[in-house]
Amino acid sequence: MLSKRIEKALNEQVNAELWSGYLYLSMAAYFESSNLCGFAHWMTVQAKEELGHAMRLYRHIVDRGGRVTLTSIDKVPTSWASPLDAFEASYKHEVKVTGLINSLATLAKKEGDHATDVMLHWFVTEQVEEESSTQLIVSKLNLIGKSSGGLFMLDHELGKRGQK
Ligand code: FEO
Numbered sequence: 793m794l795s796k797r798i799e800k801a802l803n804e805q806v807n808a809e810l811w812s813g814y815l816y817l818s819m820a821a822y823f824e825s826s827n828l829c830g831f832a833h834w835m836t837v838q839a840k841e842e843l844g845h846a847m848r849l850y851r852h853i854v855d856r857g858g859r860v861t862l863t864s865i866d867k868v869p870t871s872w873a874s875p876l877d878a879f880e881a882s883y884k885h886e887v888k889v890t891g892l893i894n895s896l897a898t899l900a901k902k903e904g905d906h907a908t909d910v911m912l913h914w915f916v917t918e919q920v921e922e923e924s925s926t927q928l929i930v931s932k933l934n935l936i937g938k939s940s941g942g943l944f945m946l947d948h949e950l951g952k953r954g955q956k
Contacts, residue, residue, distance in 0.1 A: 794858040806849045813842030818868045830951030852911050876933040883926040890919040
């Protein structure tokens, strides 16, 4: 059985993950409008991953006898100054999500909720990958600078991202 405090915190994280998906879908739409189809594909896969994250939490709440309560999803930005600007925003966002996951894990430990603590280990590991993948693309975009050839090649590379 989940405590009310943990149930509320997990529901807030469901909302945060859905917001992340909404953000990445908005970035996908931005890239589509810039004819960067590979970047758009990468962001679409990312948006789906975020829905998967929300569903992991959803399932845990239900399996533990809690109640999932979905609340409104705040609006997201719709445009960015450049691909670099969008990926810098993604990286910053992932750092923020890591902080949210860490706070949740600390709360689960404090309350002695071992099942939630163990479930969150997956998210702790996932956040390492989330930060690293967005930071790597930021680094590549910085290397590319204003080279349209470089941007074209990176677009091709990102277009190959598979689904998890
Ligand atoms: Fe669900 Fe990108 O963190």
